Amino acid sequence: MRLFRCAACDQLLYFENRRCEKxxxxxxxxxxxxxxxxxxxDGDAWQALGQTGGRYRFCANAAHDACNWLVPEEEEGEFCLACRHNRIVPDLAVPENLRKWRKVEMAKHRLVYSLVRLNLPLESNEDREGGLCFDFxxxxPDGSTPRVMTGHDEGLITIALAEADDAEREQRKSDLGELYRTLLGHFRHEVGHYYWNRLVRDAGRLEAFRAVFGDETADYGEALKTYYSNGPxxxxxxxxxxxxxxxxxWEDFAETFxxxxxxxxxxxxxAAFGIQVHPGLDSTGELGAEVDFNPYQAxxxxxxxxxxxxxxxALNNLNRCLGMSDAYPFILGPGVIQKLGFIHRMIHRQVEADPVAASTGEEIPPGRGKNEADAPEGKPEAA
Incomplete structure (x- = not known):
């Protein structure tokens, strides 16, 4: 996420701000x-300060204080680039639903920010069958139906509204023995399943994928039963x-994504804050870092x-100083870095249907990768 400043007064802003407090x-x-x-x-529309031409209106979800994105005046539809993917939202006449949905929308907008910055395809289910859409x-309330489960099915991502309750989410995290569980993490994981469809299955990269992640034709239901019975x-x-x-x-890919x-x-x-890490007691220099590159680029x-x-x-140590759990309680082993490299090159269209290049982690020069291809929908996606 980049830093934003108010063009009128130079005040630093949060991505979700609707009004400059200064x-x-x-x-x-x-x-x-x-x-x-x-x-x-500007009449019945809005114009960006200092921008000539270009008139905008707010997304319809701004009326619920759930979105601060703009829609160009000339575009059809009442929803912004992020909210046009919503298929079902909860009953907003229920105050608790509204409160939780706003938190869900905050995470979803941060997801879409990243997808746009990575130049990933963002078709909705109105654009193509199997396009990306969300049910919240x-x-x-009376427990008459089974609990909603977060998951993915051929472009449709379901988010359980209960996950917006911090206590409920922490309880589920504890019950499942997880190190990390957040709304934003749910979105990024589930959309990973969607991009497996689009950028692996439909783009002819199955052999390259299997060389790194394994054979996804293994029975998914049985694999989950084995995992929950025996652990990792x-x-x-x-x-x-x-x-x-x-x-x-499938889950390995979604988690790595x-x-x-x-x-x-x-x-x-x-990078936006100019943060550098140079521990004074580190004589090797291995713990020093600064972000002098654009991580959204190739x-x-x-x-x-x-x-x-x-x-x-450094972030984990700062959290521990505040009595908080580690912000990033994960280890990036050699195999994980290899898988991150596959996803990195795939996103930047540098992974061919070449299992040798994929398995070695070779950086393929830009321009050699396949373009995405529309193909018939195949094997049903994992939840």
Whole structure:
């Protein structure tokens, strides 16, 4: 995430701000410009301060204080680039639903920010069958139906509204023995399943994928039963980013995709703040790092990892000073870095249907990768 400043008074802003607390200007995010703009009214529309031409209206979800993104006046539809993917939202007449949905929307907008910055395909289910869409569902208050489960099915991502309750999410985290569980993490994991469809299955990269992650044709249901009965594989941390990633290659990919976006987005923010890590007692220099590159671009993945490890170590130590748990309680073993490299090159369209290049982690020069191809929908996706 980059840092934003108010164009009227230079005040630093949060991505979710709707109003500058210093100068009072209304604010709106313009996705195509990656700018949180200070706004001036222009008739029945808005214009970005200092921008000639270009009139905007707020996304319809701004009326619920759930979105601060703008829609160009000439575009059809009432929803912004992020909210056009919503298929079902909860009953907003219920105050508790509204409160939780706002938290869900905050995470979703940060997800879409990253997808846009990575130039990933963002078709909705209105654009193509199997396009990306979201259902945000609340559990029945009387318990008359099974609990909503977060998951993915051929482009449809379901987010359980209960996950927006911090206590409930922490309880589920404890029950499942997880190290980490957040709304943003759910979005990044589930969208990883969607991009497995789009950028692996439909783009002819199955053999390259299997060379790194394994054979996804293994029975998914049986794999999950085995995982929940027996736990993760022994010594899993060398090759898997999380215990759950060991359950099945689909879950391994989705978990690794999630962590890739975690790393890229956090490094962008570290760069925006000019954060450098240079421990005074580190005589080797191995724990020193600064982000002097754009992690959203096609830099070598090892450069990202070399910056991330010291940054996350410093972040964890700062959290411990505040009596908090580690912000990033994960180990990036050699196998994990290899998988991050596959996803990095795939996102930047540098992975061919070449299992040798994929398995060695070779950096393929830009321009050699296949373009995405639309293909018939195949094997049903994992939840």
């Amino acid at each position: 100068c009072g200007h209304d604010l709106g995010y313009i996705a195509e410009m990656n700018e949180l703009a200070a706004l001036e009214p 569902l609340a559990d029945a 594989l022994p010594d899993w941390q060398s090759n898997f980013v999380s215990a759950y990633a060991t359950a099945h290659p 999630k962590h890739y976006v975690h790393i890229v987005d956090t490094l962008e923010m570290a 830099c070598p993945v090892q450069q990202m990892v070399d910056s991330w490890l010291p940054m996350s170590f």
